[in-house]
Amino acid sequence: MIIDRYLQQALAEAAAQATQLSRRSFVTMTVGGAVGLALLPLASEGVRAQQADLPPGQKPTEQPAAFVSIGQDGTTTVLCNRMDMGQGIETALAMICAEELDADWSKVRTGFGDQRGNYVDPMLGMHLTGGSNSVKNSFTQYRELGARTKAMLMTTAAAQWKMPVSSLKAQNGRISGGGKSAGYGELFDAAMKQPVPEKVVLKDPKDFKLIGKPTGLKVSRDKSTGQQAYGIDTKLPGMLVAVIAHPPTFGARYKGFDASAAEKIKGVRAVLAVDLDRGAKGIAVVADGYWPAKMGRDALKVEWDTSAVEKPDSAKLLAQYRELAQSGGKLAPGEAFRADVSKRAGAPNKLSAEFVFPYLNHAQMEPLACTVNLKADSCELHFASQMPGVDTDAVAKSTGLPAEKVSIKVLMGGGGFGRRAVPSSEYVLDAVSVAKALAASGKRAPVKVMWSREDDMKAGYYRPMTVHRADIGFDAQGNVLGWDHRIVSQSIVMGSPFESFMVKDGVDATTTEGMRGPYDVPMRLAVHHPKVNVPVLWWRSVGSTHTAFVMETLVDEIAQATQQDPVAYRMKLMGGKHPRHKAALQLAVDQSGYG
Template sequence: MLNPRRIDAVLTGGSAGLSRRAFVTTTVGGAVGLALLPGAVTAQGAPAKPGTKPTEQPLAFVTIAKDGTTTILCNRMDMGQGIETGLAMICAEELDADWSKVRTGFGDQRGEYVDPLFGMHLTGGSNSVKNSYLQYRELGARTKAMLVAAAAQAWGVPAASLTTENGVIAGVGKSAGYGEFFDAAMKLPVPEAVTLKDPKSFKRIGQPTTLVVAKDKSTGAQAYGMDVQLPGMAVAVIQRPPVFNGKIAKLDVAEAMKVKGVKAVLPVTLDRGGQGVAVVASGYWAAKKGRDALKVDWDLGGVAKADTAALTQQYLALAKTPGTPAPKPEFQADVSGWSKAPKKITADFVFPYLNHAQMEPLACTVDLKADRCDVYYAAQMPGLDAMALAKTVGLKPEQVQIHVQMAGGGFGRRATPTSEWPREAAAVAVALAQAGQRMPVKVIWSREDDLKSGYYRPMTVHRAEIGFDATGKVAGWQHRIVSQSILKGSPLEGFGYQKGVDGTTTEGMRDPYAIPMHLSVHHPEVNVPVLWWRSVGATHTAYVMETLVDEIAFATKQDPVAYRIKLMDGNAKADRHRAALQAAVDKSGYGKRKLKPGQAWGVALHESFESVVAYVVVASMKGKGNARQPVLQEVHAGVHCNLCINPRAVEAQVQGAALMALGTTMPTHHVTFKDGVVEQNNFYDMAMPRITDAPKVMTVSIVPSNDPPKGMGEPGLPPLAPALANAVARLTGKRQRELPFSFA
């Protein structure tokens, strides 16, 4: 069934125009145009007046029924991070809505739902609350102002004489619920300027709030992209080549067509130019059995075959040579003094390819008609996807309607710049139509499909050469990173690929520590598709920085907390880092209590997406010899995300991110290649953290602030693994230079 909470907004119409931030690129996977639409402009090119931009239209976001039920649409996709509730809280605060009557839903690919700062449809970069905080406050305030104006007209009184509270307008001896005036209010002009509340008067923002969809999720009533059902719908799976970009040499479909329920077997073009075979059937199991019966010979001639062992040696060798200098000035310090320093560390770090492993595998349902295409899936970038899909099915972008669904996890996997998986689903629908079997079709990726044929966090190698003295003062830090570029060649290249360096590779290096660093990068070309993975570059840069800083503290016999604070001296931008670290220290009792024998402290902190998370952990070891493994006993997090909209959601994000990071340290938690083929198949040979791996104690302390909020979907992940590694180093005497951990 379709999600009963998911509704389509009643829109005011009109299209968004291009502004100064907008740009157009003509390649999405080499075929599709992309336009970014941050807001309307006048015919003369001047910026539109406030209240006239698509992103400022109350009717596109808020609907109030006669009984007061208030639906607030989210301009993003929710994959468990809680932004559907968070953005509704922000809007409801200024609207003075009755929270018990608030419901939520999703927007779509139209201009109303672009990120108001980036000007494109995007759920990512922990930007949802950060970039839409002011937008949703103003949407709530504008809606309330229009409701009050409508009531004032109906009652013949000045608007200033009326008050609002809990979804009710009152004054001059009368009162009425918002639903009574909503239709009339939406016919009034949208105010250009509105007065927003003083944060001191907030009633909803800042209060621990259960997600609007929590009950449905916990009872199984919540529907996801995988759950979409349409009348007459077929289900398809795709047989993909064992090596990326392989093509069909010979295909025998006879046995597959004998499987009961199989309707068609169709060759389709895949992402990046490879070929696959779609098996379309009455249901998933029939489609899978039909695919199992296929006989395919693959043409892998001329296709590069990645090999993890060979790549590791290649990357380690590259890391010893100068790369392309990182363009930021702070990465171009004179570090010639490092070799003359009395103490030195030379360290190589190896990070594997990683699968996103979101709980809900990919699924996309396409209902292709002659003049319209409806697409149902959890879309992270529906605007970009809509144009890619239009190109694929041969329609105009305005003939494509994307119905954004709730996602059961994502971690970046659902945001491929090439619109990979929805385009593949559309290609199946087109092939069906061309074969005379036009029908809605849902293309499902199994866990094995995504693990063996998906996108991955890049394999990455770091090399650090550091010189320092007995006080821990760093004389020079020479650093090189070897990693595939995520952005190069994609429609988003202009956002962060500068002077030959992908900014997602270097993000998180150096700051907040005032140390002289020279950083350069190698971006090798490898036949493995790579993509952002929760917290992107910070997944490896935080680990390298925080374990090396800890190692210097240990080598100079300094307390790891005190040493970090010393390195931040003189950096005014580090106030939030110090506050987050102190919050974690205070809660943990670090320095004030004695641990049990066989336990050790571990400390790390990191800023990503403008939020700071610090961890103080307690760990021990279990097992013997090469079978030893760390046990995470306690985790104490200090968080500085500026104004916290929903403390309960922040706590949940930090807890989830910490456990996800714990998984990266566990044996076999990696993706490896042999002769171009992924060696892992499912969770049974790629370790995932289980509830039994969770720490017995986990606390999250949020530093109070009234400054505009920052992101929290990703920042909880980067510092956990280094904090654990630092504890393990104290327990074993060995520094973990590679993920996952190894005790061989």
């Protein structure tokens, strides 16, 4: 995802406007102004509290006790402030913390935070796993968490032993000095009562013992032996399992249903009408386990009413998209996309191309599942969430509970690719809807709502179908004289809380991500955002899943047409700019044996 890039850009723009303001006025403007208005719907009460003007060491994201716990035997648990779905950040962040803590790595364990403000991204001020920003944004944070924890442990030891801190040494989970020695676990409880230091001295990178060294994932053994628990594996006392019969068209509703056959299946406890995402209404079958719930759903007889919703047709949509791609559209913001392309008409060489990308399901290895324990005065959820703060506020609104009465136990995810970060909290609210209906029927119990692979394929969210149309003119040397380009694609952020800072001049920034740059070509880029009754969502690298393929293919086409080496041609198009892109390309050439 590229949300972090636009959040940081929005904050930078606000900062530029605030040069004449006091610090407090600037904080008020950025938190309560345009940027704040965009973020407030995404933030839980804890996140909003974190925005307060607190001194160093006092912010929720800087509190060692929220991230580190050490048992009497020295077992050290470091909580990850995000969701791990296979990218390894659960281990990576623990390593970063343990490095500065000087912990015994063999005794370090990992876990996850929750929806509280301690676990927001410290750079963005919201809960988010995405955009490849986990280590980048939390590197210093976790180093300081480790250093602060160690400082508090050493202060405690110094007080107990009545000697100066400077005479003590911390190493491999122990503190020693003056002939005395104690494990971290012996000091931890008392240390957490110490004031959190404002400033700490971090290690010189040359002294790192963990960071940058070959280190296996803490979860490798459990994953390779089938012991790792994922969101779908949640088990609670008295828990029931539910599956949902979704309508055949997005947003449709049932007209009527016959549950008699389903109710006869052993293990089925209830058949309930439920409100679903996008105004749809479906039927949930609740049972003692997944299989009886599925068998019960298969036995349902449902009459669906699709009269009030659009029924998308792939062939008709493609024809419509192709027509739109011929002309018009909203110009993408920025001078880079508004070049004069009139010279294309007289160019000696011309290239026209069309690219079609279908709707794509995320198809993450672990299908969706969300366990809801809804009580009269609280709601606890267990699932793999990429945005627990967003999900918390959505659940609070759905249940009528205060946000502080909603808790999310973030669990390991078996893949995500963006599917577990839905701005509408779609599958989470579907699960809450089942829990509410179950409680209303007098059968309140924890319930795990599970999606089969088929459910997600048919009723999930998708990468948008996209059509690109390019008309390019160039000379015999491959100099581009004009590149006229149109993209037709649904917006994935319009109508969501992200719209206010990710849509500019009517164009969704995720749609144009990856276009033109790093190549210095005169491009006119226009975008059509048709509204279609298909729910869409970011999909792995978002815009680059289609734009990168289009750009690189067209650059290859021009290089081939002008009989140039494609690597040399790319280097020429980048000119004297983009040294990192050039270095990456050169490294690929050097390591691959190209040429």
